Amino acid sequence: NAEYMGTDFAQQKDETRDKNSEEYNVLKQTLEQEILELQHTISHEHDKYMTSAEEKMKQYQEYTKKDADTAERISVQQRKIQRLGESIANWKATLANTIKECEERNKAMKEEKENTAKHFKELKQRMQRWRRQQEEKLNQLVCQAREAKKELTQKANKAERMLLLSEQCTALETERERVLGHFNDGAVDEVQSIVAQQKEKQAIQARLAQQDGDESVPESRVGEAMAALAGIPQQSELAMLRQDGVVEEWEMLENFWRKYNKVLLDNAAINQEKFHLQNENLKLRQLLKQYLDGITVNEDVMNAKNNSLLTATTFGATNTSDAQSDHDITVVEANVVVSNAHRQGVRM
Secondary structure, eight states: OOHHHHHHHHHHHHHHHHHHHHHHHOOOOHHHHHHHHHHHHHHHHHHHHHHHHHHHHHHHHHHHHHHHHHHHHHHHHHHHHHHHHHHHHHHHHHHHHHHHHHHHHHHHHHHHHHHHHHHHHHHHHHHHHHHHHHHHHHHHHHHHHHHHHHHHHHHHEEEEEEEEHHHHHHHHHHHHOOOOOOOOSSOOOHHHHHHHHHHHHHHHHHHHHHHTTSOOHHHHHHHHHHHTTTSSOOOOOOOOOOHTTOOOHHHHHHHHHHHHHHHHHHHHHHHHHHHHHHHHHHHHHHHHHHHHHHHHOHHHHSSSSSOOSSSSHHHHHHHHHHHSSSSSOOOHHHHHHHHHHHHOOOOO
């Protein structure tokens, strides 16, 4: 038993030694590998440090040089600042003197400005008054010019219309008027008196129509009004112009007034002839209507008051029958109505 235990111990010892030896070898190899890696890392970091140290040394040298230059510039700037300070002090003294002088000058200029403003205000008021006066004169001139232009335009239009009418009337003149003139068979004064009477008649007729409110005025009233005014002496426009001395301009238009008076006379004659023809036509229409009412029998003829077909007895009976009853009705045979319509040309 003791031998077995010694053998077992020796065996376990050998196993333990072998195991420890293997672990030692593995640990040694691992440590050697780590040492190599650390040495490589240390050398790399050393090289890196040396490189950065060199670069920083160069930067240090550059910064040292820059510092020396900056110190020199600072000393230069300080000397410059000192000189500028002295200059500023001089300028401040000069500025104080200048401010004093400028205040005095500003005071004098302010007084001059007030005087100038006062004078300018007076001149402005005078100019405004003068401008208003000139504006009023200009407005009056413009208004007068506009009125003169308007009058001249009206006169020019009237002259153009007169020339146009003269040309149109010249084309409508007869051979006798072109050769013998307009008033070879009568005196000018007589024609003028006739024209004046015609104008007076037209004016009286218009005034009476305006008073009565009716356009149709009887000739009797116009004649009475003209007879009432016959005793009042009237002057013609040409005579009044001759008294004022304006003769030459109207004598230039003597031929025109002759033509115009001739036209007025012709117009008056045509109107008079038209009035007579209208009266004659009205009389003829009344006679024709009476004749047709006498030869025809229709409802209008039978209802008329002055019917020749009705006797006095039947007329009285008809009037009484209207008040009493409606049984008495005039009866006309159909043959009579048809024959009368056939004679009158009326279609049934």
